[in-house]
Amino acid sequence: xxxxxxxxxxxxxxxxxxxxxxxxxxxxxxxxxxxxxxxxxxxxxxxxxxxxxxxxxxxxxxxxxxxxxxxxxxxxxxxxxxxxxxxxxxxxxxxxxxxxxxxxxxxxxxxxxxxxxxxxxxxxxxxxxxxxxxxxxxxxxxxxxxxxxxxxxxxxxxxxxxxxxxxxxxxxxxxxxxxxxxxxxxxxxxxxxxxxxxxxxxxxxxxxxxxxxxxxxxxxxxxxxxxxxxxxxxxxxxxxxxxxxxxxxxxxxxxxxxxxxxxxxxxxxxxxxxxxxxxxxxxxxxxxxxxxxxxxxxxxxxxxxxxxxxxxxxxxx
Amino acid sequence: xxxxxxxxxxxxxxxxxxxxxxxxxxxxxxxxxxxxxxxxxxxxxxxxxxxxxxxxxxxxxxxxxxxxxxxxxxxxxxxxxxxxxxxxxxxxxxxxxxxxxxxxxxxxxxxxxxxxxxxxxxxxxxxxxxxxxxxxxxxxxxxxxxxxxxxxxxxxxxxxxxxxxxxxxxxxxxxxxxxxxxxxxxxxxxxxxxxxxxxxxxxxxxxxxxxxxxxxxxxxxxxxxxxxxxxxxxxxxxxxxxxxxxxxxxxxxxxxxxxxxxxxxxxxxxxxxxxxxxxxxxxxxxxxxxxxxxxxxxxxx
Numbered sequence: 001x002x003x004x005x006x007x008x009x010x011x012x013x014x015x016x017x018x019x020x021x022x023x024x025x026x027x028x029x030x031x032x033x034x035x036x037x038x039x040x041x042x043x044x045x046x047x048x049x050x051x052x053x054x055x056x057x058x059x060x061x062x063x064x065x066x067x068x069x070x071x072x073x074x075x076x077x078x079x080x081x082x083x084x085x086x087x088x089x090x091x092x093x094x095x096x097x098x099x100x101x102x103x104x105x106x107x108x109x110x111x112x113x114x115x116x117x118x119x120x121x122x123x124x125x126x127x128x129x130x131x132x133x134x135x136x137x138x139x140x141x142x143x144x145x146x147x148x149x150x151x152x153x154x155x156x157x158x159x160x161x162x163x164x165x166x167x168x169x170x171x172x173x174x175x176x177x178x179x180x181x182x183x184x185x186x187x188x189x190x191x192x193x194x195x196x197x198x199x200x201x202x203x204x205x206x207x208x209x210x211x212x213x214x215x216x217x218x219x220x221x222x223x224x225x226x227x228x229x230x231x232x233x234x235x236x237x238x239x240x241x242x243x244x245x246x247x248x249x250x251x252x253x254x255x256x257x258x259x260x261x262x263x264x265x266x267x268x269x270x271x272x273x274x275x276x277x278x279x280x281x282x283x284x285x286x287x288x289x290x291x292x293x294x295x296x297x298x299x300x301x302x303x304x305x306x307x308x309x310x311x312x313x314x315x316x317x
Numbered sequence: 318x319x320x321x322x323x324x325x326x327x328x329x330x331x332x333x334x335x336x337x338x339x340x341x342x343x344x345x346x347x348x349x350x351x352x353x354x355x356x357x358x359x360x361x362x363x364x365x366x367x368x369x370x371x372x373x374x375x376x377x378x379x380x381x382x383x384x385x386x387x388x389x390x391x392x393x394x395x396x397x398x399x400x401x402x403x404x405x406x407x408x409x410x411x412x413x414x415x416x417x418x419x420x421x422x423x424x425x426x427x428x429x430x431x432x433x434x435x436x437x438x439x440x441x442x443x444x445x446x447x448x449x450x451x452x453x454x455x456x457x458x459x460x461x462x463x464x465x466x467x468x469x470x471x472x473x474x475x476x477x478x479x480x481x482x483x484x485x486x487x488x489x490x491x492x493x494x495x496x497x498x499x500x501x502x503x504x505x506x507x508x509x510x511x512x513x514x515x516x517x518x519x520x521x522x523x524x525x526x527x528x529x530x531x532x533x534x535x536x537x538x539x540x541x542x543x544x545x546x547x548x549x550x551x552x553x554x555x556x557x558x559x560x561x562x563x564x565x566x567x568x569x570x571x572x573x574x575x576x577x578x579x580x581x582x583x584x585x586x587x588x589x590x591x592x593x594x595x596x597x598x599x600x601x602x603x604x605x606x607x608x609x610x611x612x613x614x615x616x617x618x
Contacts, residue, residue, distance in 0.1 A: 033520040034443035041434035041495060042453075044426075048468065048490035049456050055467035115358055120351075126358045128605060130365045135601045135608065137549030139568040140594050143576065144372050147583045155371055158388040187368060195613055248460050251551040255572050269462045269552075276466055277556050289466040296463040303458045 053296065056289045064286035077290035087291070089263050090271035093178065097267060098246040100182045101189065106238050108186070109193020110231070114223070116194070117201045127198075131191035138188070142255025145184035149256075156180075174264020177257050181265050185252055189245075193238055200234030201227070240306045244299060268295060372594075375587040376400070383584055399588035403575060409589060411563060412570040416593075419484055419554075419566060420547035426489040428539045432532075435498025436524055440510060456492055465556055472557060481564060483557040488547060493615050494539045501535040502528065538611040541604055545597050567593045 063073040081087050112130060116123055133141070148155045149170040157167055170176050204227055212222050228235075250269040253259065259266035259274060266274065272295065274281045276288025374392060375383060382393045403409050437443070438450055468487050469478075477483040505528055513523040529536070551568050558564045565573060571589055579585045601608050 030441045030520065031443045034437045034441040034446075036521070037433040037437035037441065037524075038449070040426075041430035041492070042449075044430060044486070044490035045453065045456055045492055048471070048487040049459055049464065049492075052464035052467035052471060053459050055471065056464050059466055059470070112361055115354055115361070118354075120354060120358060122355075122358075126362045128602070129362045131605075131609070132369065132598065132601065133365065134612065135545060135597050136369075136594050137551070137568060137597075139549070139551050139572060140590050143571055143586060143590050144368055146576075147375065147587060148368060148371060150583070153384050153583075155388075158386075162388040184368075187365065190365070192612065195609060199613055244460075248462050250462060251568075254551075254555075255568075255576075272462065273465070273552075273555075277469075277559070279559075285466050285469070292463040292466055295460055296458075299460050299463070300458055 056292050056296075059286055060290035060293050062286045064284070064289075073286060077287050080287065081290055081294070086263050086266070087268075087271060090266045090268045093263075093265060094247060094249075094267040096178060097182060097185075097249060098243065101185050101246045102239065102242040105186050105189045105242060106193050106235070109190050109195075109238070110197050110228075112190065112194045113197035113201055114227070117198060127194075130194055133188045134191040134195075136188065138249075138251030139255045141184050141188045142181075142252040142257075145180060145252070145256045149180040149184075171257075172261055174261055177261060177265050181253055181256055184256065185246075185249065188252070189242070193242070196234050196238050197231060200231045204230045236306075236309065240302060243302050247298060247302070248295065372587050372591055375584055376591045378584055380582060380584055384581070396584075399584035400592075402582075403579070403585045403589050407570065407574055407578070408563060408565075409567075409570065412565045412567045413592070415481060415564060416548060416566040416568075419481055419488070419550075420544050422485050423489045423547045424540055424543040426485070427491045427494060427543045428536070430489070431491065431494030431539060432498050432529070432536075433524075434495045436502050436528065438495065438499045439502035440505070440507070440528075441520070453492055453495060462552055465553060468553065469556055478557065479561065479564075484550075484554045484566075487553055487557075488550060491543070491546075494543070497539065497611075497614060498535060501532060505531060534607065534610075537604065537607045541600060541607050542611040542615060545600070545608075548597055 060077055061073060061075070063071045063076065116126055116130075120126070149157075151157065151167075151169060151171040154170065156170065160167060168176050170180050208226055208230075209222055212226055217225070248269055249267050250273065253265055253267055253270050254273070257265045259270040263271075268291065272288050272291035275291065276283065276285050376399055377395055377397065378389075378392055379394045379396045379398070382389060434453075438446065472478045472483040472487065475486075477486060509527060510523055513527040514520070518527065549568065550566070551572075554566050554569050555572070558566065558569055559573070562570070562574060567589070571586065571593065575586050575589060
């Protein structure tokens with residue numbers, strides 16, 4: 001029993017206990033007890049998550065500013081959103097950010113995982129250090145990035161100069177600023193990709209590889225035809241996770257660039273914050289809520305796709 | 318490129334036996350391959366560690382050195398002034414106190430709530446259990462970033478706004494731990510619980526004195542991950558604490574105050590940044606196993 005309860009990790013399909021016993025395994029009426037156990041969590045979730053979602057939908061139908069002015073706008077906020085060039089720019093920025101952070105991060109994470117999966121002196125140390133940025137907050141990452149990519153005094157510019165390369169406008173060019181944000185995000189996230197792939201690699205049976213080697217498969221063939229397909233579930237999990245986190249990125253970006261220069265690195269969530277709350281912004285709360293609803297719907301779409309593809313493999317009974 | 322077949326064996330003894338029949342060259346090739354792998358691993362690790370080294374270096378460098386032209390990869394003049402200045406000029410101690418208070422209280426509330434609910438879903442029978450479970454599961458899909466505007470109004474309506482509770486309560490409304498806890502409790506044998514109840518223990522007593530002691534790893538994962546999430550929290554605190562420097566947490570203080578005040582004094586910013594990540598890094602190094610297990614379940618936070 002200890003081995004079953006001592007550890008938490010392992011495959012999602014962890015050993016279930018014997019099927020629940022027939023009627024009256026526990027004295028029947030545990031309704032009152034269950035209520036007591038559930039009320040704290042349920043109340044918090046209802047008041048601070050479910051209710052706000054409904055409320056967000058209501059607010060998104062209003063013209064609302066921070067001074068308290070309120071009037072019904074119908075779908076006005078959404079109509080405005082569709083024609084708002086800055087909103088679309090933030091969508092495009094988020095798309096670019098996602099397009100680079102997700103596949104590149106996963107590819108590097110996979111490479112590192114394969115590298116560190118076998119016996120290697122100092123393997124634990126390598127893993128620990130590569131994993132470490134993951135526990136560093138998005139704000140710390142962003143602030144550090146702002147300094148390292150500082151246009152005149154940062155490390156990266158000094159490095160380029162010392163290599164005889166031309167200086168890069170990390171802060172005044174939107175494209176380069178986005179590149180810097182992407183690089184810092186990759187730095188923070190590769191450890192997570194590595195971690196999940198390492199766990200996946202544990203499930204790849206060495207005997208299959210050995211058989212392939214006997215049949216004359218080269219290292220690359222073995223990876224491409226055996227290892228990678230067997231890592232399918234890890235890849236899928238990472239894809240969904242990374243898509244969601246890239247889509248919702250805020251703290252790293254805000255701490256690093258404030259969405260600038262101009263709107264060059266403004267992602268959708270940064271835009272929602274900027275229009276609703278930033279002291280230099282227009283403080284349009286109804287409009288911000290509408291952007292929030294869009295964020296929710298896209299998240300729902302990504303998760304919905306995940307459930308569709310993995311129905312029967314998730315945690316529900 | 319992989320040599321996992323060999324490597325995952327009993328540390329080289331089995332492969333050695335296997336290669337006795339093989340020619341010399343594959344073994345030599347494997348040796349070179351190992352050298353290549355170590356080299357790549359070292360390079361990757363140095364690149365990954367470098368930004369943290371740079372933070373450390375900056376925090377202990379003089380302003381003159383930091384803004385001097387040219388690349389300096391190691392400290393020229395060691396100084397601790399970067400740590401003195403921000404603490405003297407801004408309520409940084411308070412920010413650390415606020416961060417700690419918020420993280421501890423949120424962790425306590427969240428973990429207790431999650432454990433209780435997870436236990437109910439795993440071991441108590443009640444009407445509507447599956448329906449309620451699905452409803453809670455669906456709230457996982459509500460990104461906190463999507464509901465900041467209504468949370469702002471709700472925290473005003475509940476008279477929380479303008480105090481630390483405006484951060485604490487919404488942040489404590491977390492659900493992920495429920496699923497983790499439920500899965501863990503499912504593995505606790507029913508016989509154990511029944512035995513306790515036959516001995517006259519109530520449900521709560523059974524939970525606290527029989528089930529929980531078996532669940533230290535679960536507790537460790539939940540506490541560590543929740544604490545880290547709150548210590549690092551940014552989006553909602555930025556809105557909830559805006560305007561009152563005395564209420565700031567460390568991340569909000571850095572972004573809301575220090576970045577604006579020390580625009581050309583990154584030594585001071587990196588000093589506070591370093592102090593901010595230090596507790597989490599220490600916890601991570603001390604309890605790496607639980608972080609790894611927890612994060613592989615919950616993903617990035």
